[in-house]
Amino acid sequence: MTVNRQILLTENPSGKLAESHFKLSEGTVPTPKDGELLVRTRLISLDAANRAWMQGATYRAAVDAGTVMAGGSVSEVMEAKAPGFAKGDLVFADTGWQDYAAVPAKGAQKLPKMEPLSHLLSVYGIAGLTAYFGLLEVGKPKAGDTVVVSAAAGSVGTIVGQIAKIKGCTVIGIAGGAAKCKMLTDELGFDAAIDYKAEPVGKALRKAAPKGIDVYFDNVGGDILEAVLFGMNNFGRIACCGAVSQYDGAAPAHGPRGIPGLVVVKRLTMQGFIVMDYADRHDAALNELQGWVNSGKIKVKEDIMTGLENTPKALVGLLAGDNVGKRMIKVD
Known part of the structure; x- marks a missing residue:
């Protein structure tokens, strides 16, 4: 046996x-x-x-x-x-x-x-489908929007940023370490990358996104979510995919500050989702993802x-x- x-x-x-x-x-x-x-x-x-x-x-x-x-x-x-x-x-x-x-x-x-x-x-599994539906259906980016992605060097974040570029957006990634940030801009085409380990995220976002943020794809929650909230434009959209900063270890001392005040004043939309919500549309999404990979628009x-x-x-x-x-x- x-x-x-x-x-x-x-x-x-x-x-x-x-x-x-x-x-x-x-x-x-x-x-x-x-x-x-x-x-x-x-x-x-x-x-x-x-x-x-x-x-x-x-x-x-x-x-x-x-x-x-x-x-x-x-x-x-x-x-x-x-x-x-x-x-x-x-x-x-x-x-x-x-x-x-x-x-x-x-x-x-x-x-x-x-x-x-x-x-x-x-790219053709949960990571790619999560990126696809979370950005396009929840974030609803439009050409010219500024899109910020946290955990941008991870399985979902790398794909989110590239789809946002395909859609004509300015894309800013947040990642940990200079090597990851260099990869995002040099290899994946992100317009800017912020190393959260080396500089305050809020200050860096004000420099990288002087006109504000229209879409935030949140993979981490916590302090980074808080920093992005203060930079959101009116009627901005936040796709809540995960909160990895809070999964491992002791519970944080506080949640992101600025909620609900900023959500109300800026009329923000924050929506959580899971990829199974869109199960009936997976085939169409996979066809589009495959086209982007085959054409070189998405690097895996x-x-x-x-x-x-x-x-x-x-x-x-x-x-x-x-x-x-x-x-x-x-x-x-």
């Missing part, structure tokens, strides 16, 4: 996440029931949301200590006990951090076979690590901002 390696969450951390909160275990390969697929994981998606799931239920159930760490993956079907699927198919499913999983077929999304396979998790940034055993290290590093682009684990 083939061994099923699994990464278990051994305890829910009260402070910062560490590799010690996980352990590598060995289980048996599950047998799929009627309506299920037995899949083998190929690429595991790593996202800041993984950390949020440890804190309680969100748009999915919380991850309990002692269970396989939750996470989505690109997986290969090994056995299908449901119509519409066959051995060898590729699917995206909530498999968790393990070699094999039995997943409900109704929750598995069939994927096309393509090279590189990694694009199915980055990926951060691929190898080995299931390195998944905890990879997530801890992602939360610390080590990644550039979409981080994932290639399961060997």
Whole structure:
């Protein structure tokens, strides 16, 4: 019998996440029931949301200590006990951090076979679709607008900024470190980049966006959200995608100041969203994303690590901002 390696969450951390909160275990390969697929994981998606799931239920159930760490993956079907699927198919499913999983077929999304396979998790996966719908449907950018993106060197932020440029906007990225900021402007075409580790964000935004900010794509929340709020123009739009600054560690001493006063005075729109809200339009979005990638208008940034055993290290590093682009684990 083939061994099923699994990464278990051994305890829910009260402070910062560490590799010690996980352990590598060995289980048996599950047998799929009627309506299920037995899949083998190929690429595991790593996202800041993984950390949020440890804190309680969100748009999915919380991850309990002692269970396989939750996470989505690109997986290969090994056995299908449901119509519409066959051995060898590729699917995206909530498999968790393990070699094999039995997943409900109704929750598995069939994927096309393509090279590189990694694009199915980055630009054609949740990251790309989140960027697409969050910016275009929530942010509603118009040509000539000034768009600011936080966590701009991450999986979603790199794509948001490039789509905003395609739409004729001035784009300012906020990222941590000079190397990331240089990458944003030199490689991805951002008009400006602010290193939040090196300078006050509010002051830098006033210089980079002297006419104010029309659209803010927020991946971090916290103090950066506060700084951007004060620079928003009347009737500005804020797409609330995540709050990674508040996922890992102790709760912040205060929330972003300026709410609700600035929201009222400037008539701002702040809207949260999740990519599943637009499930019926994914195919159209993917077609457009593929066209932009093929034409060179979107450059894809990926951060691929190898080995299931390195998944905890990879997530801890992602939360610390080590990644550039979409981080994932290639399961060997």
